[in-house]
Structure formats: structure tokens, C-alpha cells
Amino acid sequence: MLDLLNLPGVKPVDMYKESKALIIVAVADDAEAFMCPDCKIPMHKHGTRKNKFSDMPLYMEPVRLEVQRPRFRCESCGKMAMPELSFLDDKRRATKRLVDAIQQQCLSTTLRALADQTGVAVNTVKNIAHDLIKELEQTVRYETPVIMGIAEVNLAGGYRCVITNLATNNVFEMLEERTQDHLKPFFKDLPDCEKVEWVCTGMWQPFKLYFAEFLPNAKLVIDKFHVVQMASEALEEERKKYQIQLSKDDRINVKKSFRWLTLKRPDNLTPAEHEALAIVRQQIPELAIAYDFKESFFAIYDEPDKQQAQNAFESWKNSLPDEGMEPFKRLVKTVHNHYDDIFAYWDAPFSITNAYTEGLNGFIKMSNRLGRGYSYEIIRAKTLYSAEARKVGSGIRSGHGKVEYGPHIPTLLKQAESGELE
């Protein structure tokens, strides 16, 4: 029989099909007589032994190797021995090459699909993936970001902390939770911590108090989207309040359309939404005013420099009426509580936001959906070690050797959309 196995120490002698796998029967090459390690005398042949191992799929069928090996026995002490097979994995009843192939694919496909292709139990595939992850954690190092983003994304049963390189749009690290217990050790072990010049994050008081201890040269900037989102939320509060005053027909109309008005900028409104806004202006002018306050707050970010932005905020604040518009007045307070960090946006070398990181929310939700039952560790590894996305933006830099920034977020998102990560 042709040696289709190409494994050292064994030859195939038969092949047949079982319901879920191809069975390849192989025999071990003749082994020289063993010496008993204890008695130092030759051992004698003592029958043969059959063992089954999973191997690489063949003709798109899972393969089980059935290997027959001679057994040896020491007549003096009764010890048994068999020839070792160097192609077997140390930990599993599988060939090394199968374990390697599973490792190569386990972060870019679902564990269930790999189990189906190879005939290996899902738990074993998971196990192999975890070994790979451990190895990656010890060997893969990404360049510390000069401009660092810290954001929360919802995945694998909780809010996780994603740390990004905002200059290159790469994922740098993912922590189980955005708490001091996780962040402090991360910062403490961060190599080249003095390289970090900017940190972009949400409004988050505890972090503000301690990050400078770990990042001596970093300046904090509050993410633009967190700031303007508060204006949308303020409008949303006003909308709910006025909703009740509309006639039933209008209410349905306005509820549907107006919810969108709180999320969209005027340029993106559909004709129907423009019409709904016109109805609102006529029937509940107070709500239209709230809409205009939201819009003029957003417009602060269109200002070209810090002084003009601060002036725009001042006049926005002064235009609020003495009575009413409470949600917007609370927004004023919040802006004052974080004033320097919000307006630091105009000090940064380019407009720093976590917009791409927020996009990752969609990506991670998708891999959650695809891999129901995936542990946090697997989803983290799928995000952090995606081979394709890691290539983008990384390379050789003179004097530094190989430099890697981490997986490129737009590439990760593209992969997720095209189903490559399934």
C-alpha cells in the first residue's frame, strides 16, 4: 500500500470507512529488542497492542489512525514496554501535525466547525486553543501606543476593557474588566510606559486620579463621542417628556422619527424625518428648541481651535433658558467637572477619538453570536491574535527589529463582515 501517511515509524496496511471517519490501519516498523531499564536484560515480545489516534482529515473526512505496535515484557520483573511514536502529541490521542493544524485555524474559525472537520471532540479543540493562547500570551508583544484609547465593549457576559493604538488603529490589549484591579497591574507591567503621550477615554473619575502615576508623560483627553452622547441623552429625556402631549397620530409619527433625530445629525435626515421635525417645531416648540440645543452642542466640536471651542461652549451655556432644559443644565455641570480633559481634544496632534474602538463593539458582538458558549479567553484571543489583522501596519523598523502594533481594527471589522472569522 502506498504510504499516504508519511509518518515516521509506521506504515499503512489497510483503510476502511466508518460512519464518521476514515480508519487507516498502520503497523509499527520492526523494533529492536528492548532492554529492561531496571534489570538491564533484553525484553521479550509479548503480543501486539492497538491504539487509535486522530490524524489530519483526508478527502475531507476525519481520519482515525489505528496503530498496531509490538509489546515487550521483561521476564524478570514483568515490566511492559512499547516503541515510542515520535509523531504523537504529548497530551492527546492525536498526531502532532493535527494539533498544529487545529492551532493554526482555531482563532479564525469556530471550534465547532474544526471539531466537525477533524472528528476531534469540541472540548479537545478548546483545550488545544487554550494551549495556543497561553503560548501567544508569552511570545507576542505589541509596540506600546503613543496615543492610547481605553474603551469598554460588551462581550462574553460583561463589559470588557479594550486598549487600542489610536495612531495606527490597532488593538493593543484586552482586559477582563475596566476596573482598577485589572488596569493597575496592566499599567504597572506596561513596557515603555513613558512613550504614551495621550490617553483617550470616557468620563471616568477614578482613572483620572491614578493614571499619571503609571504614564508619566501622558495627557488625558475625554473621548468626543462620550461628550456629545450626553447631549443626545439630554434631548432624549426631553423627547420623552413632551411625547405625551402629542395627539395619538402625531405621537406615533414623531416617536418613530424623533428617536432618530436624537441620533442623527441634520445632514443625515431623510425627507420624512425633516417633515417630522417640522411637525415638532409647530406643535411643541420647546422640544424643537431642545433639538437645537443638542445640535449647537455638537457644533462645538466643529470649532477649529481650543479658544473658539471654549467660547462656543460659553455662549451655548448662556443661551440656555432660566426655566427648564434641566438635562442640558446637568450637561453643563458635567462639562465643567471634566473641563480641561474635554477641551484637551484641541491640544492633541490630530482629533483623537475612540470611534474605531466603538466599531469593535459590533465585531465582538458578532463573534459572540457565532461562537455561542465561547469563553472570554477565546474571544479575547480571536480579537487580539487574528493573524491577518496583525499583519496590517506592522513591519520592520530600523534598529528595532520586527515591530508589531496589534490587529488592525478596520481589517478585523472587514473580516467579521465577510464571515472570515466564523
Ligand SMILES: [Zn+2]
Ligand atoms: Zn525487568
